[in-house]
Amino acid sequence: MAKYEWLSEIEAMVGRQYGRIYAWDRINEAMVRQWCEIMGVDNPLYTDAEYAATTEHGQLVAPPAMLQGWCLAGFGDKKLAPGSTDENPYGVLEVLEKHGYPAVVAVNSNLTFDRYITMGEKLYYTTVLDSVSEEKTTALGTGFFVTLKMTYFSEQPEGLEDEKVGDMMFRVIKFKPAQKADQKSEQKKDKTEVNKEAAVRKRPKPAISDDNRFFWEGFAENELRIQACNRCKKLQHPPAPVCMHCHTFDLGYQVASGKGELYSFVVMHYPHVAPFDSPNPIGLIELEEGVRIPAGLIGLEEGESPKIGQKVQVEFHTFDGELTLPQFRLVPTKES
Amino acid sequence: MNESISGKAAIAGLGVTEFSKNSGRTELHLAMEATLAALEDAGIDPSEVDGFSSYSVDKVPEYEIARLLGCDQVKFxxxxxxGGGAACGPIMHAAMAVATGVAKTVVVYRAMNERSWYRFGTGDYGFAASPFFENVNYGYYMPHGFHTPASWVGMFAQRYMHEFGATSEDFGRVAVSSRDFAATNPAAFFYQKPITLADHQASKWICEPLHLLDCCQESDGAVAMVITSVDRAKTLKQKPVIIKAGAQGIAEGQQIMTSYYREDITGLPEMDIVAKELYAQSGLGPDDFQTAIIYDHFTPFVLPQLEAFGFADRGKAKDFIRAGHHERGGKLPINTHGGQLGEAYIHGMNGVAEAVRQVRGTSVNQVDDVENVLVTAGTGVPTSGLILGAE
Structure with a gap:
């Protein structure tokens, strides 16, 4: 974990949404005409109002390929149109740069157009940092593919919902340029080690104290141990050095049946944190012995939601070959 | 004889920086800007400050502020x-110090680059194996990937929905109202960016049952205030904002964000304690407020807070919300600055600032004839509250 600890900073950024970036100008005939001239596009649908009126559109439309251009920053000073966010969706590139990946090359972009855009419309887009790949080596060098997704909207009058008009997937590689031939083999070796480390990012291990060691040691024996008072016989969880009911320090434990029901639950989606799955359902289980315990839920079909009151049964699973945790399997409601 | 702190101290000065996602300067710089602005606002010379109070999570030490202000007689x-459970606590501590004569001029501050320098919601905190209580306690959650503030709140919220029939849309109505106020507050990050309930419902899941728009922002910025005696405040530049009550609360089965082992997890018993104490100190009740600042790191916990203070019966806050009582023009507009959802997340201290403006009559979303404002602090943790008002 030591070498690539900073990757977690990047993983935490994935899925983040960035605010609006507005177009400087409404869609207008002058800019469309100039664009068509420069690009050598002679379709009269874009420049001849009389012709356009006879088409299914009934009016001039802008060339779809101009979509990205409308919302670009100013030419010289790179200023964004008023009202635009000053959040930087490329912040992840700065983090990569800081960790030794100085070069950047745009790899590919895919544009999707939902509909034609007409004169007078005002566009803006929002951005999501869609993904950051594992470390890869290409002919250019070693680095990370970073994918952003921009969604373009046409601003509507107050009270109406803005209309999505298209989107764009934009991918770059942020990398360390390939070394000269004599350094290449060493570079390769580094990379393999790195990939190995990245691949085995482990679940965080619990901090264990003298107050709760019995609880954690139980899992290796496939036992769910609940602290029990040797004097008043009451149970308590989480474990403590003293009975919260009668205040004796004379405590033991009872092995729970592992049966219970779902008292509450959440389903984790963002941020994605390795090595956890997403979505990751977590239950608060009320054990039949009467105490509650949080743990991961298993046995859900895709798209199925857990239900409060659903019966559960404990299972023990070992992660990373070293950490055994209880997880609770949801018993299908019809059988319970 | 009135033994409480009620009516003895006042907020005499308020200073705030801009709120952003990247302040571009140090937390100490932000703290100094806000503190100097608050002293200027009050008309108090910096060297007169003899007390400080802040949050334990604030990384700007009071001794450095004292050194830079030129304070040579700090006694408190x-x-x-x-965390956010402290939002009202430092004001209460300052009022106690002033009421007892321990200090005369106390600066309360919260400065953070919680967006540009670090973030609370990453789910990855590099927690350690040494058996300190908090490390051991987080061990019950982190190995399962149950590791964000949104998820810890979500566990309470799911059960609340199950027991009382509240829905995601009810949480959404809280967010829509906050963003409506933020839309008309130029200091808000979401100025001129209102949302609809449909936007809320369409926003992505962070952690079911919480959508993105149920979660507050993460922000950079600072807020500071100056607290002194009511008698002295009357001689200063601003209309005194009287501290009519201040309270903290820890209740049975209390934990930090994970009090799941209580008999009932749908309420906020620590806020019940704060409510009871605030009402006892001030002699006020739920009908005496014209507006309130209800801590909104995550929308679901706004509902049980409304219940704790008697604005709605247990489990009925959803009806209060559905009736729009919390909105602009409602019978108890809440979070008129836009809340932490709409204005900024300065750990609740920006909410106290809005309460000060409401009492002074200077809020951009001013409510008519404000006499008393309730302010609450972070929920799911040991918490605090204040009642601020006009003389």
């Missing part, structure tokens, strides 16, 4: 723990 300093 305190820090309140548990």
């Amino acid at each position: 300093f305190s820090q309140v723990p548990h």
Whole structure:
């Protein structure tokens, strides 16, 4: 974990949404005409109002390929149109740069157009940092593919919902340029080690104290141990050095049946944190012995939601070959 | 004889920086800007400050502020723990110091680059194996990937929905109202960016049952205030904002964000304690407020807070919300600055600032004839509350 600890900073950024970036100008005939001239596009649908009126559109439309251009920053000073966010969706590139990946090359972009855009419309887009790949080596060098997704909207009058008009997937590689031939083999070796480390990012291990060691040691024996008072016989969880009911320090434990029901639950989606799955359902289980315990839920079909009151049964699973945790399997409601 | 702190101290000065996602300067710089602005606002010379109070999670030490202000007689300093649960605690501590004569001029501050320098919601905190209580306690959650503030709140919220029939849309109505106020507050990050309930419902899941728009922002910025005696405040530049009550609360089965082992997890018993104490100190009740600042790191916990203070019966806050009582023009507009959802997340201290403006009559979303404002602090943790008002 030591070498690539900073990757977690990047993983935490994935899925983040960035605010609006507005177009400087409404869609207008002058800019469309100039664009068509420069690009050598002679379709009269874009420049001849009389012709356009006879088409299914009934009016001039802008060339779809101009979509990205409308919302670009100013030419010289790179200023964004008023009202635009000053959040930087490329912040992840700065983090990569800081960790030794100085070069950047745009790899590919895919544009999707939902509909034609007409004169007078005002566009803006929002951005999501869609993904950051594992470390890869290409002919250019070693680095990370970073994918952003921009969604373009046409601003509507107050009270109406803005209309999505298209989107764009934009991918770059942020990398360390390939070394000269004599350094290449060493570079390769580094990379393999790195990939190995990245691949085995482990679940965080619990901090264990003298107050709760019995609880954690139980899992290796496939036992769910609940602290029990040797004097008043009451149970308590989480474990403590003293009975919260009668205040004796004379405590033991009872092995729970592992049966219970779902008292509450959440389903984790963002941020994605390795090595956890997403979505990751977590239950608060009320054990039949009467105490509650949080743990991961298993046995859900895709798209199925857990239900409060659903019966559960404990299972023990070992992660990373070293950490055994209880997880609770949801018993299908019809059988319970 | 009135033994409480009620009516003895006042907020005499208020200073705030801009709120952003990247302040571009140090937390100490932000703290100094806000503190100097608050002293200027009050008309108090910096060297007169003889007390400080902040949050234990604030990384700007009071001694450095004191050194830079030129204070040579500091007699009181305190820090309140548990993150946003501290939002009102430092003001209460300052009022106690002033009421007892321990200090005469206390600066309360919260400065953070919680967006540009670090973030609370990453789910990855590099927690350690040494058996300190908090490390051991987080061990019950982190190995399962149950590791964000949104998820810890979500566990309470799911059960609340199950027991009382509240829905995601009810949480959404809280967010829509906050963003409506933010839309008309130029200091808000979401100025001129209102949302609809449909936007809320369409926003992505962070952690079911919480959508993105149920979660507050993460922000950079600072807020500071100056607290002194009511008698002195009357001689200063601003209309005194009287501290009519201040309270903290820890209740049975209390934990930090994970009090799941209580008999009932749909309420906020620590806020019940704060409510009871605030009402006892001030002699006020739920009908005496014209507006309130209800801590909104995550929308679901706004509902049980409304219940704790008697604005709605247990489990009925959803009806209060559905009737729009919390909105602009409602019978108890809440979070008129836009809340932490709409204005900024300065750990609740920006909410106290809005309460000060409401009492002074200077809020951009001013409510008519404000006499008393309730302010609450972070929920799910040991918490605090204040009642501020006009004389």
